[in-house]
Amino acid sequence: MSEKVRWGILATGGIAERFTADLLTLDGAEVVAVASRTEASAKAFADRFGIPRAYGGWDGLFADEDVDVVYVATPHHAHREATGRALEAGKAVLCEKALTLNAREAEELVTLARDRGLFLMEAMWMYCNPLIRRLVELVRGGAIGEIRTVQADFGLAGPFAADHRLRDPAVGGGALLDLGVYPVSFAQLLLGEPDTVQAHALLSPEGVDLNTGMLLGWDTGASALLSCSLVADTPLTASVTGTLGRIDLPRGFFFPERFTLHRDGRDPEEFVNDDDPHSLRHEAAEVMRCLRAGATESPLVPLGGSLAVMRTLDAVRDRIGVRYPQEALVTPA
16 A cells, blocks of 8 residues: 555444544645535535545445445444445455444455455544553553552533433433443453443433443453443543552543552652543544554454454443344344
């Protein structure tokens, strides 16, 4: 691949706007096309960001020979279809989180990408954040010893009306896939896939989770206490505690401005993010690095890790009794 990477943007919502704005700050990134279900929406988006081609429908984007990689920013209930069609058209894909509605769909996409020899990555921007990467280095280097507990939460106060997408089962609504994916992904970044999953939730009249608590366990003796909510403004903090110390992340743990390392017998050490912690460009830069290197998978956001997170989310939904109407039966974890 040439030094320039040509992007196509699929969908025109808020996350697509943020991503495109940050993407255009990267050297060598070019956005050549955007697609939406309506031509008017695609044209307005293209005009805003100076994108040369706007498609009212997905097919034009997938057929565009100038597009190297497609960023899928649809709601997650459409990720399986959109990402699958992009891969079938021979495009590399960066797909928003959660990767799909369930592990079965995620496995189908990973198999398709691997069979076609194409790049696929979940847009878990937290994993690409420089400060999160530094935290992982410290933990893996033994800075806090053996991990014993992880705590993380992501909750919004709402209230969200009954017709809001976050309460709509048809689009994969609920706290878990929109918000809970962050605490679960944080815990599994550090500890891998859990050996046991317990969960409890408050469900809405529509049948999606409004408030969910999770207890994940590992055979090593480590545990993770995680929560997500659409009815409570939780601290949005995280901590990881080991046998030799602890790391605390303040509010906004998934895009941290700083974290503090506490070690036995030492003064606390603060690590600060010198870059914009809110930027999505780090994940875009990782995609471009991989494509230029001819890689089909990112070591920062490996497909095996995304599959493991989806299996845990499936297990949580099994425990709390949430099923989406459009999905086939999901085998409980």
